[in-house]
Amino acid sequence: MGIGYRFVADRCRIAVLVLGFIGAIFVFKYAGRRASIMEVGAFFYLIAFVAAVRFLSMLADNYKLPVSARSYLLFLFLVTLVSAVAVVVLPEKSGVTRLPALSGWLRRLLSGEFPYGIAQNPSAFPALFLIALPFYWLGNLGLLEVVGILIFGLSLLSFEGRTSRIAWMQLLVLLLLPTTYYEIVTRSELFFNMSMILALLIMANNQLDLRKLDFKFIGVAILMGLALSTRSVVGLVYVIFVAYSFRRGKFRNVLLFSVVVMIVFCLTLIPFVAWNFRVFMSHGPFAIQFSYVSTWTIIGAILLALIVGVLARSLTDVVYYSGLLLFGIVSVAFAADVADIGLYSAVFRNGFDVGYFIFCVPFLVSVLGTSQHCGNSISSKQLP
Secondary structure, eight states: OHHHHHHHHHHHHHHHHHHHHHHHHHHHHHSOSOHHHHHHHHHHHHHHHHHHHHHHHHHHHOTTSOOOHHHHHHHHHHHHHHHHHHHHHSOOOOSSOHHHHHHHHHHHHHTTSOOSSSTTOOOSOHHHHHHHHHHHHHTOTTHHHHHHHHHHHHHHHHSTTOOHHHHHHHHHHHHHSHHHHHHHHHTOOHHHHHHHHHHHHHHHHHHOOTTSOSHHHHHHHHHHHHHHTTOTTHHHHHHHHHHHHTTTSOHHHHHHHHHHHHHHHHHHHHHHHHHOHHHHHHHSHHHHHTTSSOHHHHHHHHHHHHHHHHHOOSHHHHHHHHHHHHHHHHHHHHHHHHHHHOHHHHHHSOSSOGGGGGGGHHHHHHTOOOTTTTTTSSSSOOOO
């Protein structure tokens, strides 16, 4: 009993520290160019973030706190509305080419030209661009991030063991992270992408019965295949989920589920492979995404995903391990760049896109809870 509680407590402590570290990286990069300001600002942000999360967890422990599902949804609606206004009103400022890559890919596709291999270097798989297409037609791809916040907020209410107070606390934690505002200002889609994956995991866990074949089985498998066709790192999350699911269903059904997922994933690639095989292989998503880390790192990450998936005992474990693994693989890529070109060039000359640390944010925020829910990991109480 005590060991289990300590594990949960450590899980929450680690999630808070990782999130604070990510926030500190963004403060370090964007607080200014004077070393003293950057370093001090990043340090104090980390301390303030941990203290703020502890305070919020204590508030969420207060059962007299009037946070109903209705009041939470009103708060989520307000956050979403303000985010939408910011995306529409504020000018886009970005040192990265993520938004130009999205718009450039879609513009070329709609013009009948092969969309990969352009100057903006789009690296995502086709499904992500096709999901963004309606927002391109609306004339504002930045609304993807707004939808991402909405999806994330709604998903929290469907996550196992979550109450309106916990969801409220988690949404406030998201607002404490500079990554949220970075996504809005730069019109990035990273948080949207990963929030969509989180929502799909929650839906699959709540709706999917791997012991029987039905329309839900096929439908979720198709959605998983499309989700896999966004970014390669989603594959690591999928491996964890499938390894975890082996204990919840028949081996034959889990295998069939994976086959359907891979068929759908391949179907999204075939038109582009057939269109221009040479450019797709040399400048497409595989070439770009797999260039960030070594082959051995990829193999190690897949093996680790299998191991933690088998060890997972709940969806919360799956989400937590996914967040840590995503943070780990981005950290390895970041460390390699720092070792190669130095910290200054990696951070301030865009040698490395620190935005990739956002991959793990929705996963780690969603496993936070009240001090009681997290085994008193964030409060000062001690468990027996």
